[in-house]
Amino acid sequence: MLYIVLPIYWKEAGLQSLIEVGILLSVNRFVRLPMNPLVGWLYHRLSLRKGLLIAIVLSVTATVGYGLANSFWIWFILRCIWGMAWSLLKLGGYFTVILCAEDSNRGKWMGTYNGLYRLGSLFGMLLGGFLASTWGITGVTFLFGFTPFLAIPFLFISFEDSHVTNQSRKKLHWNQETKTWLFSRQVMQAVVSGLLIAMLFQGILTSTLSYVIEYHHFELAMLGFVVAGSALSGLLQAFRWTWEPFLATNIGKWSDGEKGRKPYLVIFLFIAGITYSLIPLEVPLLIWLPIVIVLLISATALTTLIDAIASDAAKEGNTVVFMTIYSMMIDMGAALGPLLGYAVIRLQNGLWLTYGGAALILIGVGILWTIRTRESGN
Template sequence: MMNNQGRRDVVTIALITAICLFGDSMLYVVLPIHWRDGGLTSLFEVGLLLSVNRFVRLPLNPFVTWLYQRISLRTGMAIAIVIAGITTAGYGLGKGFVAWLICRCLWGASWSLLRLGSYFSIVNSSTSVNRGYLMGMYNGLYRLGSLIGMLVGSFAVEKFGMRNVSLLFALLTVVAIPLVFRSSSSNTILNNQQRTPTLLGGIAENWKDKSWLLMLGSGMLLAYIYQGVLASTLSLTIQQNLPEGFLLLGVTIEASSLAGFLQALRWGWEPFVAPRIGFLSDGPRGRMPYFLISLVLAAILFWFIPSPLPRLLWFGVLLFVQLTATLLTTLMDAIASDMASARSNMGTMSTYSFLVDFGAALGPFLAFQLGDSLAYHGASLLLVILAVCWYKIRPQKKTL
């Protein structure tokens, strides 16, 4: 395992990321319901705003990779925190599509600094025997920010309004600044001698490596399904299935609050489940058996989300979908990190992050155009295709 200081650095980076996520995570369950409060005029604008921060990251990721060859992780994280605070305050102060568009673009820059800096740090600090565990620990801890943003944010907006909650989350972002100085990662994250090929250059160089190409495609499609389709449409899907809300102990729970609760359950168990699945995948069986089982299970569950099931069974489907999100995200990140480490350069992680952002950006936009049923059934078929493709190359890649 890595030394204690290195492990503390991963924890610190994860907590910084979590705090910066408060505002962004809140939007995914609140904005599809309360879009008029922000001065928006249609759900089309909602889908575009929930996607644009990811589209912005596409050209930014190569630049951020280059930047981290010249500045320290500490500096990059500090810049990201400042931007995150400004954008979260903007969700409360801004009105109209243009103001929201500027805020979401700025958040895309903040997330590029946070996510790529974290990837590079973990890959450089880990080995094949602890990489899955550390990636799982990072994913589990930083998603505590999504837990607070979705659960607390969704309930608070119902009581206090989006403006007040956004300003509170922006104020809390200041707490992340002292954490930056607790990290010992004051040197550059990337060695300047490490090659960082462009997206097209990396694909041209590795186009014969089926597992490398499949890894990139899988990361993109899983991000499209979970970060895009599921995260952006769940509150609307619940509202359509339960327009009167859900009565619990005499209290009616609105769709956005219920969606926040269901999605927040995932972030609550991730600090425990993600490191565990990462640890198991570091073992002699490798990552592939767990990955294949998770893909098949997810495909079955997504197919039934739009189905007219009994209420409790439908909730059970949604809960297990969130579990597969934890499993597949952790395992996919670990597989990508394995391939980046094997090539001794960060170009693989930069390309992987680029395509993950592309897939996540397409999710909200396409989901609101296709409709819930087609989007969820399409996701199910994509998961089946991924499972078949990985099963076919599995004998050639026993280390995965």
């Protein structure tokens, strides 16, 4: 919601410039990097229900506070609180899937989880943007702020007041066995792949897509109106969030089958690598749009598959430690993506360097997973 509302109503929010808006929209992601280990430590000691209850209280505090904030530093503190809330929510979501799913349906439920919270992003963007024009930023933030209370009954109906994992307390400790497992090739490959996928899709693609559209001078005529580059980028992102609940669930379900997740991961890594390399091409919009749509579909598939592979790995050892590290690497990749993307894209032939380099990374990761799949036999 804030990504749509704050760049327009920043004066009403008590801010002095768009630079402050940019800082506020990114600080919650950066604060999650040091927060994730703390959140993992909390889930060592708290039940899943209690951790999610804390997340709800923090998210209500932050979002309602947006409607009352009248200075940059108050907004800054509230965005840090929201970063903490989201770390609890995201890790709580991962742990819920791992706790409730079986080997035969873990991919399906991981896809469902990812798709549902992306659907929430879509409603936040559309409903927030619409209501802000009539209610103002205070009205919208109050409405959105109190909404998380609706989740509390589900926590008491659906969640036992138990810890994240049924592993023994001894296994949860940081010991030599945990270190050996954590630095094994299987675990490290899942973590590094997750970081790179987040960097390339949540970071570089999401942040530079509107720039690429403007670079190509693309405009889309719809119903007598001309859709400019930034709007077209938002429209494509909205399409992705619309199909994610269905596509992510089905991809996850396919990966639960006999073939496993790795063959699908390899296929989509190569598809993404090829389509990434085609984005800088000077072609008509009607040819370019299907290319970027295939790339966005690949992004949905890769995010779902690598999360499912990570949850599979987490079941083999220290669940809390692994998912904490994995979540932190995802956030790091998403935070590094825009910085690296705009550092390279402004260079001579920067568009080709950025997207060509991303394509090579994806194909390289695909080759490594192909080797890994053949060695392990699945």
